[in-house]
Amino acid sequence: MEQDLNPETKIYGFWEKENLFRADPASSKKSYSVLIPPPNLTGELHLGHAMQHSILDAVARFRRLSGFDVLLLPGVDHAGIQFEATFDKELKKDSLSKEKLGREEWLKSAWEFKEKIYKSVSASWRMMGLSADWSREVFTLDEGPRRAVFEQFKTYWEKGMIYKGPYIVQWCPKCKTAIEDVEVEYEEREEKLYYLKYGPLTLATVRPETKFGDTAMAVNPKDKRYREYVGKEFEIETLAGKRKMKVIADDVVDPKFGTGVIKVTPGHDFNDYEIGKRHNLPILQVINKSGRLTELAGKYAGMKLEEARQAMIPELRERGILVKEEDYVHNVAVCERCKSVVEPLISEEWFLKVSELADGAVKVIDDGKIKFLPKNYAKILKDWLLNIHDWCISRSLWWGHRIPVWYRVTEVQRANGTKSIEVKVSLDSPGAGWVQDEQVLDTWFSSGLWPLSTLGWPFDFAQGKPSSERASLDPELAKYFPWDFEISAPEIKYLWIARMIMIANYFTGEVPFKAMFFHGMLRDLQGRKFSKSLGNGIDPMYLIAKWGVDATRMALYTYSIPGRDGRVSREILDERGKNFRNFATKIRNIARFVLELKPDSAHLGGVHSHSAKATQGESATSEVLRSDSSEVADADNKWIKEELEKTIKKVTNHLEKVGLHLATEEIYEFIWHKFADVYIEKSKRRRENAQPVLEYVLKTCLILLHPFMPFLTEEIYQKFTKRKKSIMLEEWPSAED
RNA sequence: GGACGGUUAGCUCAGUUGGUAGAGCGUCUCGGUGACAUCGAGAAGGCCACAGGUUCAAAUCCUGUACCGUCCACCA
Numbered sequence: 187m188e189q190d191l192n193p194e195t196k197i198y199g200f201w202e203k204e205n206l207f208r209a210d211p212a213s214s215k216k217s218y219s220v221l222i223p224p225p226n227l228t229g230e231l232h233l234g235h236a237m238q239h240s241i242l243d244a245v246a247r248f249r250r251l252s253g254f255d256v257l258l259l260p261g262v263d264h265a266g267i268q269f270e271a272t273f274d275k276e277l278k279k280d281s282l283s284k285e286k287l288g289r290e291e292w293l294k295s296a297w298e299f300k301e302k303i304y305k306s307v308s309a310s311w312r313m314m315g316l317s318a319d320w321s322r323e324v325f326t327l328d329e330g331p332r333r334a335v336f337e338q339f340k341t342y343w344e345k346g347m348i349y350k351g352p353y354i355v356q357w358c359p360k361c362k363t364a365i366e367d368v369e370v371e372y373e374e375r376e377e378k379l380y381y382l383k384y385g386p387l388t389l390a391t392v393r394p395e396t397k398f399g400d401t402a403m404a405v406n407p408k409d410k411r412y413r414e415y416v417g418k419e420f421e422i423e424t425l426a427g428k429r430k431m432k433v434i435a436d437d438v439v440d441p442k443f444g445t446g447v448i449k450v451t452p453g454h455d456f457n458d459y460e461i462g463k464r465h466n467l468p469i470l471q472v473i474n475k476s477g478r479l480t481e482l483a484g485k486y487a488g489m490k491l492e493e494a495r496q497a498m499i500p501e502l503r504e505r506g507i508l509v510k511e512e513d514y515v516h517n518v519a520v521c522e523r524c525k526s527v528v529e530p531l532i533s534e535e536w537f538l539k540v541s542e543l544a545d546g547a548v549k550v551i552d553d554g555k556i557k558f559l560p561k562n563y564a565k566i567l568k569d570w571l572l573n574i575h576d577w578c579i580s581r582s583l584w585w586g587h588r589i590p591v592w593y594r595v596t597e598v599q600r601a602n603g604t605k606s607i608e609v610k611v612s613l614d615s616p617g618a619g620w621v622q623d624e625q626v627l628d629t630w631f632s633s634g635l636w637p638l639s640t641l642g643w644p645f646d647f648a649q650g651k652p653s654s655e656r657a658s659l660d661p662e663l664a665k666y667f668p669w670d671f672e673i674s675a676p677e678i679k680y681l682w683i684a685r686m687i688m689i690a691n692y693f694t695g696e697v698p699f700k701a702m703f704f705h706g707m708l709r710d711l712q713g714r715k716f717s718k719s720l721g722n723g724i725d726p727m728y729l730i731a732k733w734g735v736d737a738t739r740m741a742l743y744t745y746s747i748p749g750r751d752g753r754v755s756r757e758i759l760d761e762r763g764k765n766f767r768n769f770a771t772k773i774r775n776i777a778r779f780v781l782e783l784k785p786d787s788a789h790l791g792g793v794h795s796h797s798a799k800a801t802q803g804e805s806a807t808s809e810v811l812r813s814d815s816s817e818v819a820d821a822d823n824k825w826i827k828e829e830l831e832k833t834i835k836k837v838t839n840h841l842e843k844v845g846l847h848l849a850t851e852e853i854y855e856f857i858w859h860k861f862a863d864v865y866i867e868k869s870k871r872r873r874e875n876a877q878p879v880l881e882y883v884l885k886t887c888l889i890l891l892h893p894f895m896p897f898l899t900e901e902i903y904q905k906f907t908k909r910k911k912s913i914m915l916e917e918w919p920s921a922e923d
Numbered sequence: 924g925g926a927c928g929g930u931u932a933g934c935u936c937a938g939u940u941g942g943u944a945g946a947g948c949g950u951c952u953c954g955g956u957g958a959c960a961u962c963g964a965g966a967a968g969g970c971c972a973c974a975g976g977u978u979c980a981a982a983u984c985c986u987g988u989a990c991c992g993u994c995c996a997c998c999a
Contacts, residue, residue: 379999391999440998448999457997516998562927566994569926573995676993711935713992744936744947749928751992758935761948764961771961779958839939847937851946866958 194735194897198312201900206914207317209257211661218254219666220246221637221699222318223674223682224326226265227303228272231310232716233708233754236726237742238673239314240894241705241846244743245671246317247893248841251918257666258317259640261324262307264300266586266629267361267369267523273299273585289584296585310727315735315896317914324640326632327587334639335587335632336613338689343611347539348579354452354459355578357531358521359477363582364535365521366628367575369681370528372517379444379514380499383507384431385420387412390444392514393451394502395494398424398483399472400431402450404461407435409446425501426484434465454530473529491529536580536589536625543688544571550687550697557701559844560749563679567687570680579628586626594620634685637698641667644693671844672699675707676749703844706751713753724756733763736895740766743846743894769854770898773891776862777902780880785873819872823879826865829856830883834919837890846894853890861887881906889916 201207209217220242225235246258273296277283284292304325311318324331342348355364380394384403391397400422405412415433422431438457439448452462453469462469472482479494481487486494502508519528548571550556551564558564580589592615594608610616632639641663668690674683683702690698709715710722717723729738741762745752833856840849861883869876885906892899892913903913910916 389999393999438997438999443998451999455997455999457999460997560928566927570995679994707993709992747937750936751929753935755935758948761935765947768961772959775959775962777958783958843939845939848939851937855946862959863963867963870957 193901194313194315197897197900198315201317201912201914202320204912206912207258207319208321209259209319209666210255211665213255215253215255217257217665218246218249218671219257219669220249220259220671221640221669222258222260222316223672224261224263224324224633224636225307226268227262227300227307228265228268231307231726233724233726233742234675234705234716235310236314236738237705237708237745238675239311239316240739240742241703241746241844242671242673243314243316243896244739244841244846244893245844247896247914248918249670250317250914251889251892251916253917255665257322258319259322259324260311260316260318260320261326261636261640262304263633264326264585264629266581266583266626267358267363267365269296269300270583270585271361271523284584292584313727313730313735314739317896322640326629326636326639330642331632331635331639332587333613334635334643335627336590337644338631338635338693339590339627340611341693342538347542348536349539350534350536350580352532352534353537353578354454354456354530355533355535356519356528357475357533358524358526358528359475360524360526361521361583362475364533364578364580365528366578366630366681369522370519371522371525373520373525374515375518376513376515377518379512380502380508381445381510381512382449382502383509384422384447384449387415387420387433387447388445388509389447389449390512391449392516393491393495394498394508395479395483395486395491396451396454396472397449397498398426398479398486399451399453399470400424400429400449401452401462401467401470402431402465403433404436404439404448404450405433405446406439406441407437409439409441411441411446423505423507424484425486425498425505426482434461434467436461436464453532456530459530469532471532473531475531475533477527477529491527535578536627538577538579538631540574540577540688543692544574546691547571547684547688550691555697556687556699559701559703563676563702563704563749567679567684571684571688577628579631580625581628582624583626586629587632588626589623591623592616592620593623630681630685633682634689637667637669637672637686637690638663638693643667667694667698668696669699671701671703673703673705676704677707679704701844704749705746706749708745709751709753711753711755711758713751724754724759728756729759729763732760733767734770734897736898737763737766737770740769740850740894743850746846748844769858770895772858772862773887773898773902776857776866776884777905779866780877780884781902781905784877784880819875822865822868823876826861826879826883829860830886834886834890838918838920841893850894853887853894857887857891885909886919888913889919892916 209219222242223238225231231239242258246256250256274284276299277287277295287295339348356367356370357363358365377392379390379392381388381390382394382397387403389403405416407416412433416435417433419430419432421428434450438461439446450458450461450467451472452458452467453471454473459469461467470482472480473491474480477490479487479489479491483489483494486497489497499508520526521528548568551568551571554564556564558567590611590613592610592612594610596606596608610620615622635643638644642660643663672686686698690696707715714722726738729741733741741759744762745754833852836852837849840846840852865883866880869880885903888899888903900913903909903916
């Protein structure tokens, strides 16, 4: 696509060429650092991203104009599970698969695919006008983050916080990997509750197909009805042979559910797993990692669960085991990514003990070191941290940071002739004969480190030292960490935000960011999330093409209220897009009036010298006003100047609190309904006299509006004869009290 | 079962510390005037979910109810 004629592309190129997005660690200016949440590398950016980026950019541009050395750091996330799912679909188109390619080949083409997607992400960033420092862009699988992730793993390992073992995990049979609780969603389903006879007892279950994995029956110890059975063993028909099962008593059993008796399947149910541990029950695996029944299921082996259930029912009925069926509505766990039903099963996984990390995070939240917007998120995060479980950090994927643990098997002649396995933690191969662990780390293990890994941690970083002492060690980390501002969608508050707080605090004793902004979710008019499967998405590029970037950004700011969801449709966004496109037109016309259709400069005397001084503030303006002889003009000038001052104050205030919807509203109101509708209209009768004020107010408005409508404001700014090279180099006007 | 958020004009939503309700779009009436019809002037339209309470005064604070939504939780 040939986009060179697009004025916005041109302006963006100009900014980049002039290095206006670059942070400068050597600068004496105070720093203001903003970390861009790395989007997942899985495709186009959606409306939520567009809003997020518009917010980030406004914050960054505001601070830059206010005299800060701003770092707006971009990057992308490899997004393990999601990327593999997307990429596998791509491969399928060419009738390829992971199995056919093998790890090495697969990774090679995965990287190519990554580059391809990355280009579209990067293009939309630029299209939105994001003033990011591209020289510092990071990808989570880059060498820097790779080393940082290793450092993290190694530290935990050395402190004994990492363990590996067979535990019950949420397993997605489609993604073929373990996933975390937080990656599981629940869907309400209408199923049947089956009442089955187990020896002398009858119990209720929705999953008769897990029968093959039952190793006990359980009742509540207080339940008088079954007291006589507790401790006794019965021979139970599983449809794949008979098995002896004991009746046990456990508090978790709800006497009011079903018959008050439950079957215990320690291998495929979290609850049952815990019961099993308490009562020393054997664990049987009846569901394999593809979500099919194992050989334990006899003739039902190999079937998918749903299939097996349907197939079993007639037999259960015939044998008189199934005595009753009821309609039953309950929640089924599904994979957040692929929506397939998740199966709890036992798998060999890596875990991280998180209690110490969580304690530290709770403390910094309690100490109020992070300003949350909206503020109730402090409590929400804290509640989660207080109930946290160990983190399953391994994933059976190929796309990610491979677990840096290596094994070497040595034959050892012992009495019993066993082999011994040496284990080493190392980033690269420790040498010949060493084999690396097959699994990769959970994506969030590296994302959680993002605030640090993007700034070159851990090198030259003195752990635990206060920031005042760090300056000489690593200027960049010292200057930009902790980050001043971070933004996120609320849906990843645990997966990502909580992890960043835990990890940053653990390694540095500091918070990862001083302000945390949760924006709301944009939904459709029915309140549903936008998703590919629903096909209800609205492409931000559509809005940009129709109304322009600046107008699209403005439309999105109206939805940028912290923590508040918004309902939108294409029509509604078109409305707003149109509104702000009109606003842009209005401003262009104001500029035409003020700058192009101005009276002969011969009559204007010292006007230009004034506009050069304008940014110095009030004194320059006052001089001009004094030179005005008419009382009416004096009053008008005074009025607009006061209104402008008020606007500056309000806009600044709102921007500092990230109330972007309020800031934009104020400028909009001032420019259109005060400056244009009133002052400009009146000024027509005394144009020459008003000219300096017109120019001063216009220029100030452009600066105020620049964080939100960067392209338009630069375009018009360039029409001033007295100006800096770019509006980005201007100073934020200060309101005086 | 817990926690939290929402309920304001036809639609989508604002409303800082309590002081006679706001925006955009839509609707209606005027207006081609030298910045702007991608516009201007003007208008209609709200017992701010409901019920109590605090207060001189509440959309705004407190309590409860209803409906909607989100998150969390080991309901088989």
